[in-house]
Amino acid sequence: MKDRHTVSSRKKPSKRVKKRIPSSVKRFLNFVCKWTVITINTVIKIALLLPIPIFLLWYSFTIDRNGWFQGDQYEREVALAMLDGSAISNFEKMDERQITKLYAQNLSESVDVISLGSSRVLQLTKDIVGTESFFNAGMVGAEQPDVMSSYYLFDRVDKLPETVIFCVDPWIFSTAPEATAHQRVDWQMYNEFLHYGLGKDVDVSLPEENMALWLSLTSPAFFQENVEYYIKNKESGMRPSVVTDDIYNQLTDIKMPDGSILYQVNFRNLPPEDTYHLALTAINNSFVNCEGFFEMDAGMIQLFDEFIQYMQQKGSKVVLMLTPYHPVVYEKVLEQPERYSGFFQVESWLRNYALENDLALYGSYDPLAVGCTEEDFFDGWHVKGDGISKFFPGISNVESYSSLAEGVTLHRLP
Amino acid sequence: MDVVTAIFEFFENASKESFLKFWNTVPFQDSAFWKTFWDSLWTREGAMNLLSYTFWVFLVICAFFYYLFPKKIKPVWLLVCSYAFYLYDRSGLQMVTLLIGTTAITYFSAIAISRLKQVWARRAFLLLSVCTSGGILFYYKYANFLSQTWADLWGAFGITLKASVIDLPVVLGLSFFTFQSLGYVIDVYQKVIPAERNPIYYALYVSFFPCITSGPIERAGHLLPQFKNPKPFNYNKVVGGLYRILWGVFKKMVLAGNMDLFTREIFTHMEKYPGWLLGAAALVFSYQLYLDFSGYCDIAIGAGKALGFDLLENFNRPFAGRSYTQLWDRWHISLTSWFRDYIFTPLSFYNRGLTGTLGKLQGWFNVFIIFPISGLWHGDNFGYIVWGVLNGLFMVVGKATAKKRRKWAKKNPLYRSKFLQAVVQCSFVYLLFTICIVFFAASYYGQTAADGLYLFTHLFSTQGNGDLIALFCQKLELSSLTLRVLVIGSLFVELMEMWGKPDVVIRKLWMPARWIIYYALILSLLLFANFGASGFVYGTY
Numbered sequence: 007m008k009d010r011h012t013v014s015s016r017k018k019p020s021k022r023v024k025k026r027i028p029s030s031v032k033r034f035l036n037f038v039c040k041w042t043v044i045t046i047n048t049v050i051k052i053a054l055l056l057p058i059p060i061f062l063l064w065y066s067f068t069i070d071r072n073g074w075f076q077g078d079q080y081e082r083e084v085a086l087a088m089l090d091g092s093a094i095s096n097f098e099k100m101d102e103r104q105i106t107k108l109y110a111q112n113l114s115e116s117v118d119v120i121s122l123g124s125s126r127v128l129q130l131t132k133d134i135v136g137t138e139s140f141f142n143a144g145m146v147g148a149e150q151p152d153v154m155s156s157y158y159l160f161d162r163v164d165k166l167p168e169t170v171i172f173c174v175d176p177w178i179f180s181t182a183p184e185a186t187a188h189q190r191v192d193w194q195m196y197n198e199f200l201h202y203g204l205g206k207d208v209d210v211s212l213p214e215e216n217m218a219l220w221l222s223l224t225s226p227a228f229f230q231e232n233v234e235y236y237i238k239n240k241e242s243g244m245r246p247s248v249v250t251d252d253i254y255n256q257l258t259d260i261k262m263p264d265g266s267i268l269y270q271v272n273f274r275n276l277p278p279e280d281t282y283h284l285a286l287t288a289i290n291n292s293f294v295n296c297e298g299f300f301e302m303d304a305g306m307i308q309l310f311d312e313f314i315q316y317m318q319q320k321g322s323k324v325v326l327m328l329t330p331y332h333p334v335v336y337e338k339v340l341e342q343p344e345r346y347s348g349f350f351q352v353e354s355w356l357r358n359y360a361l362e363n364d365l366a367l368y369g370s371y372d373p374l375a376v377g378c379t380e381e382d383f384f385d386g387w388h389v390k391g392d393g394i395s396k397f398f399p400g401i402s403n404v405e406s407y408s409s410l411a412e413g414v415t416l417h418r419l420p
Numbered sequence: 421m422d423v424v425t426a427i428f429e430f431f432e433n434a435s436k437e438s439f440l441k442f443w444n445t446v447p448f449q450d451s452a453f454w455k456t457f458w459d460s461l462w463t464r465e466g467a468m469n470l471l472s473y474t475f476w477v478f479l480v481i482c483a484f485f486y487y488l489f490p491k492k493i494k495p496v497w498l499l500v501c502s503y504a505f506y507l508y509d510r511s512g513l514q515m516v517t518l519l520i521g522t523t524a525i526t527y528f529s530a531i532a533i534s535r536l537k538q539v540w541a542r543r544a545f546l547l548l549s550v551c552t553s554g555g556i557l558f559y560y561k562y563a564n565f566l567s568q569t570w571a572d573l574w575g576a577f578g579i580t581l582k583a584s585v586i587d588l589p590v591v592l593g594l595s596f597f598t599f600q601s602l603g604y605v606i607d608v609y610q611k612v613i614p615a616e617r618n619p620i621y622y623a624l625y626v627s628f629f630p631c632i633t634s635g636p637i638e639r640a641g642h643l644l645p646q647f648k649n650p651k652p653f654n655y656n657k658v659v660g661g662l663y664r665i666l667w668g669v670f671k672k673m674v675l676a677g678n679m680d681l682f683t684r685e686i687f688t689h690m691e692k693y694p695g696w697l698l699g700a701a702a703l704v705f706s707y708q709l710y711l712d713f714s715g716y717c718d719i720a721i722g723a724g725k726a727l728g729f730d731l732l733e734n735f736n737r738p739f740a741g742r743s744y745t746q747l748w749d750r751w752h753i754s755l756t757s758w759f760r761d762y763i764f765t766p767l768s769f770y771n772r773g774l775t776g777t778l779g780k781l782q783g784w785f786n787v788f789i790i791f792p793i794s795g796l797w798h799g800d801n802f803g804y805i806v807w808g809v810l811n812g813l814f815m816v817v818g819k820a821t822a823k824k825r826r827k828w829a830k831k832n833p834l835y836r837s838k839f840l841q842a843v844v845q846c847s848f849v850y851l852l853f854t855i856c857i858v859f860f861a862a863s864y865y866g867q868t869a870a871d872g873l874y875l876f877t878h879l880f881s882t883q884g885n886g887d888l889i890a891l892f893c894q895k896l897e898l899s900s901l902t903l904r905v906l907v908i909g910s911l912f913v914e915l916m917e918m919w920g921k922p923d924v925v926i927r928k929l930w931m932p933a934r935w936i937i938y939y940a941l942i943l944s945l946l947l948f949a950n951f952g953a954s955g956f957v958y959g960t961y
Contacts, residue, residue: 044655051659054935058942065430067442075445183463217456220446224457224473227951236426283688286866297465298510341587345511 063223071235073101074219084246085109088263092248097261098235102145103152103192107159109141109265116165117141119401121265122156123173124148126329128267129384129391130171136400141167142265149295150178150306151196154313157322158199166320169401173327175295176352176371179306182298204312269384278380285332285386293339294387299348302355314363325366325404328353329394330373335386366404369397422901423947467592468508470633470719471669478505482629483726487653494650495620498628498727505629506592515591518556523626525552526601527619530608534615542609549605553598560591565800593632595797599758601626604640606762613641621647630723634716636734636754643729651728660923661725663938667922668718670941671711675909677950678902679708687865695879702875705861706854707910710738713752718922725923737917742845744818744852748811755797759790787819788812803863803872810856905948 028036067075081101084094085108097105118139121130127144143156153172160166200206222228238258253260253268260268268274276284288294317324330336339346353371360367370376373383373393382393447453461474468475482501489497506516529549533542564585571581604625607613616622625643651657686693686701693701714735724731732754741747748756767786774782795808835841859872919925926934 044653047655055938055942058939058946062946063446064434064439064442065427067446068430068434068438183459217447217450217452218460220453221457221460223446226946226949229946230949230951233423233426233947236430237423279689292465298463 059224062226062229066223066225066229066232069232069236071098071232073098073104074222080246081105082108084261085112087246087248088261088265089113091263093253093263093268094246094261095249095256095258096246098259103155103195105261106143106145106156106265107192107195110159110163110165113163113165116160117167119169119171120157120160120167121171121173121327122153123327123329124153124175125267126175126387126389127171127173127327128265129389130173130327130394130398131262131266131391132264134391134394134398134400135171136402140264144173144265148175149191150309151191151193153178154203154309155192155195155199157313157317158195158203161203161320162198167322169323169325169404170317171325171327171401172314172317173329174352174356176349177295177299178310179302179352179355180296180299180348181303181306182296182300182348203316204309273384276384281332281383281385282334282380285334285383286338288386289332289335289338293335293346293349296339296346296349299346301348302351307355311359314365325368325401326356326360327398328356328367328369328371329389330369330376330378330382331371332383332386333373333378333380336372336374368399368404369394422899424901427947462508464508464510466509467512467633468505470716470723471673474508476665479723479726483658486727491650495624495647498647499620499624502624502627502629502632506627506632509592511589512592514589518560518591518594519597519627522553522556522598522601523623525549526605526626527616527622530605530615530622531617533605533609546605546609549602553602553605557594557598560588560594562796562800563588593634596635596637597626597632599637599755603637603758603762607640613644616640616644628724630720630727630729631731634713634720635752636717636720636732637758638732638754642732646729654728656927657728658726660927661722661727663926664722664725664921664923665719666722666938666941668715668720668722670715670909670945671718671913672715673949673951674944675906675913676708676712676715678898678906678948679704679711681898681950683708683861684865687861687867687871690871690874690878691883694883695881698875699879702854702858702861703850706850706857707739709857709860710735710751711910711913722923733921737914739846739850739853740918741849742842743822744814744849747849747853748815755794759794763793764790784816784820788816791815798860799863801863802869803859803867806859806869806872807856807863810859814852814856902948905944909944 073080081104084097085105087094088105088109089112118137119135120140121127121135121142121144123144125144125146125148128142128146130142130144132138132140143159145152145156148156153175157170249256249260253262255271256268257270257272259270259273262268314324331339339349343350349371357367359365373379373389376397378389378393378396382390382396384390461477468478478501482498486494486497486501503516506512506519509515526549529545532545536542536545567584567586574581604613604616604622608615616625621644624647625638625640628638628643631638683701683705686697687705690698717734721731721733734752734754736750736753738747738751741750764786767789768783771779771782771786789812791812792805792808794811795804795806798804798807829835829841834844858875859869862868862872862875916922916925920928926937929937
């Protein structure tokens, strides 16, 4: 094309038209006009799209399946019903921190044993523990502040338990962003605990605003959960309700009177191969709360130690428990020792700590070490009650760590 | 009650008070809220997902400064962004070393090839590039596979060998950037393009972030001139690009994402379901793979357009192909053409002297061999190789019988109607493609080639209860509305793409119609997308 053009231009020399170069003022005005039009156009388009994100946020805020934004109108009903010995459905919307607080406040007398931890301890029932006087204060998605505040909830109403089964999740020693997202933390309560419980200089009158919680409103997945929640619970008015028929045949999760969770029947009866795939998908996605956890944080270790001492000073006997992960999860984590270096430090450190402080410690993060198989899990993170029974002999048989040291061999640490 | 009713009821019950409560409670005016939001974008856990807010914010920042900077700074800025994209993954340091190493070796090799006159010296540098890029690809993708296969082979003879498994990281975009750099060096060697002297342009070509994760595999002759002559901001092109991204997200998350729920369940529990459901899953997976990968390409191409670049189109409605050759001319075009230009053409050139039956056989072999190699490229699993071998066989049989089939077609009464002919041919091609894809699907879902074979041997089995309601409604939680959205959405995608490229077509529409489509796509995303399926099938290669 270029050659052809050159040839033709030689044959017919065109008249040279002198191009008038626009003045710099004119060019500037052109530039301003062009960009003004583009900016106005863009602003109009953004304004036209804006109703969608606003609707997304408004809907999630209003339906609020986890009960994070709409206050505690139902939590009291749930706490009282549990104290009354009832199992509750539709409790997901409730604020578990609030329920535990109200439960503790309304206790007529102290319970003998409580358990602390995340959802990974919520399968611990009074039958496994071996006492009628038991309350599982585990919370879904519990982080370090939640765990410590939940013991304080019993302290502040002077209903301290004789024994605390503290299910230690590895991420409570992490300061990685995922482990400290603080989505559901009750900061006011935590600050109170730090101030009155541990004697730290914390201003209890000014709880921090939990911004991470608000961020969940921007999640399309959370929006979908809210739509599903609305559809599922429309008939029951999205209120918590006491389960009157067969509790073991419910299609929703049940909060038992002892605080433990009875998962919905379909989830409980998943065949092991489905559980395996669930676990595999989950670990391929991420190792919950342990991503970016490269080293145990010295501050968190200090806080953990102070917390244990605080419970002991208050007269509670402390039993540590480590609930295992699904075998495929643990295998996958073992394959990446650098990525999960912090995680691998936790168990050895805890065992030493238990030994030095003469604490009883049961379980292991490694399912093989405690004899748990794939059949003992609901998914990648949650062990079944039968699985817990394999390594926890019940509260009446609890002994100090030294006598259990031989029971668990951590031969699979990298 | 379904999703739509839930939304309508929400608006019915909504009041000004409830909106004001929401508006006044959510701390939009608090800078801490926006800071937390900003921080949440850069968690750096894993590679940056093209379906995440992080990528979209990253793209906006990248495009904003790109258009703001003067011409000379633009490529430097894009290079910084591309490496930032690559290093977003915390464990990306080892990966980036490979990227830099490949870039440096191929850059200097190409310059040496262009300067040297002696054939042997030019060949030596070409060999160096091929060995380096190919070696890296081979080592990181197949070292463990080969070790395991070696141990299995001995195991078959009763000799137990322990496979030495090396802890190798998954290198982001390895298969893509090695092919891209290799293609460039071969082009320079064949004097198709001159060697690029400016290392910035070349490094940008190898690492350009929209296409580094999963392609399209770009050609230097196509992309480098665009880097050298960046176009000024073009509103229509940028908006078209953003729409193309939305289009891709819709295809991936709403259509492919929900199909994935079904196919994953069937392929991972084949023994539980009757044969017809296994067949249905295989048929669905073919289309799911197309939507998944072409959806990813739409996002990559859209991101490129938002920055003013035209990336290679990777799909051209493959299932509208009337023959197997046509299908492969329209499927993963950038990879297919790469194999054509750098394997098939040289092979044909070197065997050009062969005539008669031998020449014919050699020609077929050249066609065939591309596909097992392509299978290997996809992954270290025998399923992919079987997939490649079958595709190669179908291609060869197709070529060998083309003349006879054309003769028979003239006599076929069904082919008197053009429409009927198209339906029969497209269906047949789709079926052949599906036969191959079964092994691909089995590999993708972590099964073995034997599981793929299991599907065929149990196609007529009546095992399993076949309770579709229990499967779809309870286990997969796919409502009838979602299934309708899937069917209508797929038809909509086909119709729109038949009309032209989505980003071009949308600009032709009347503005209200355009906005109806924008809203429909975004709302269907919010309501029906499978947010759990955010990984791309081709993101694993």
